[in-house]
Amino acid sequence: MRLSHFNMNLVLLENKDFVDHDRVVIQGRRFKHLISVNKVVQNDQLVCGLLNDKTGTGVVTNIWKASLEMAVHLTDPPPEPLPLTLILALPRPKMLKRIIESVTSLGVKKIYLINSWRVEKSFWQTPLLKEDQLRKYMILGLEQSRDTVLPDIYQKRFFTQFVNEELFQISKNTLCITAHPKALSVCPSGVNKEITLAIGPEGGFIDIEVATLEKQGFSPYHIGQRILKVETAVTCLISRLYS
Numbered sequence: 001m002r003l004s005h006f007n008m009n010l011v012l013l014e015n016k017d018f019v020d021h022d023r024v025v026i027q028g029r030r031f032k033h034l035i036s037v038n039k040v041v042q043n044d045q046l047v048c049g050l051l052n053d054k055t056g057t058g059v060v061t062n063i064w065k066a067s068l069e070m071a072v073h074l075t076d077p078p079p080e081p082l083p084l085t086l087i088l089a090l091p092r093p094k095m096l097k098r099i100i101e102s103v104t105s106l107g108v109k110k111i112y113l114i115n116s117w118r119v120e121k122s123f124w125q126t127p128l129l130k131e132d133q134l135r136k137y138m139i140l141g142l143e144q145s146r147d148t149v150l151p152d153i154y155q156k157r158f159f160t161q162f163v164n165e166e167l168f169q170i171s172k173n174t175l176c177i178t179a180h181p182k183a184l185s186v187c188p189s190g191v192n193k194e195i196t197l198a199i200g201p202e203g204g205f206i207d208i209e210v211a212t213l214e215k216q217g218f219s220p221y222h223i224g225q226r227i228l229k230v231e232t233a234v235t236c237l238i239s240r241l242y243s
Contacts, residue, residue, distance in 0.1 A: 008033050010146040011048045011058060012139060013072070024048075024058065027067040034068065048072050049148035078148040082107035082242060085170060087198040089116035089205070091230050093126040097137050099231050104141025104151055106238055112170070114156045116209060118201040129155060160212060167216050171196035176218040179237055180210055181227055183220035190243040197241070199234055 011034070017024040026034065034040045042060050048070070049055035055078055058070035086103060090096070090113045103111065115124075127133060138150050156162040174194040177187065181204050198205075198213055205213070210220055223236060 008038060008143050009047065010055065010143050010148075011046050011070075012143050012148065013048055013050045015050075019069075022073065023061075023069060023071055025067050025069050031067055035063075040068070046070070047146060048074065049078065049142075049146070050074055052149055054078070055146065055148060079107060079146065081109040081149065082238070083194045084108055084238065084241070085110040085112070085174065085196045086234070087112045087114060087167070087170075087196065088230075088234070089114055089199065089201040090119045090123050091201060092120075092123060093128045095229070095231050096123075096126070096128055099234055100134060100137040100153075101141040101144070102231065102235055103238070104138045105145040105147070106235070107145070107147065108238070109149065109151045110170075111151055111153045112156055112162075113153065114162055115159045116201050117159075117206045118203050124157065159209060163212050163216055167196075167213075171217065176213075176216070177241075178205065178210060178213045178218040178220045179223070179233060180204055180220035181222050183222040185219070185221050187221035187223050187237065187240055189240045191241045192243060195241055197237060199230065199237065202230060 008030070011026065011030060013024055017026060019025050040046065040060055042063055044060045046058050046060070047055070048058040054074040055076045056072060056074035058072040060068055061071050062069040086108050088099070088111060091099060134153055135150070142148060142150070174196045175191060176196050178198045179187070179200065198218055200209070214220070223233065223240065228236060
């Protein structure tokens with residue numbers, strides 16, 4: 001029996017895949033990937049996990065034309081979530097896909113997509129904001145990082161209302177940070193505790209938005225002289241805050 005090394009680092013299972021208490025049948029995208037990319041054969045052992053549940057291993061017992069069967073043994077907990085709540089001004093759709101996949105793979109479990117003065121109105125019309133589309137990119141992030149727990153994503157269309165009426169409770173008892181390129185202080189590193197992180201759109205939050213966040217306890221910080229794209233800044237900030 002050999003352990004396969006492949007791009008799909010975890011075969012993410014759902015309850016509907018089970019044909020018995022310890023046997024699953026894999027079809028569709030996952031089957032095609034396992035066969036064409038990972039080149040799995042009978043008796044291969046794969047890392048598996050049940051969505052929002054435990055992880056473990058699966059042994060390929062049968063391969064057919066359009067599906068494969070595995071005997072699975074799931075006993076281990078998923079990785080610990082990152083103690084971070086991400087408040088993200090809605091980015092352009094192509095960037096949103098990459099960010100959702102990336103932050104999911106990093107273990108972020110609470111994501112708030114919010115409006116901002118620099119967020120184009122058309123961004124809110126993208127089909128990518130539909131639940132099934134967001135779920136697709138979260139699934140890819142889980143498969144990459146061998147995690148099973150889907151993040152919760154909330155959409156907030158009114159900046160001032162959200163910040164003034166909801167954000168205090170969301171960020172209560174956490175370190176509150178606004179990423180802002182014009183801030184005077186550099187972002188702390190290796191914090192490793194509960195954080196609520198607000199990141200603006202391309203160009204950053206406007207001054208009045210930064211001030212509104214400050215009234216709710218959010219301190220503005222920069223991460224250096226270079227101005228980064230949002231998708232780069234998100235990963236950079238998370239890596240800096242958690243060593």
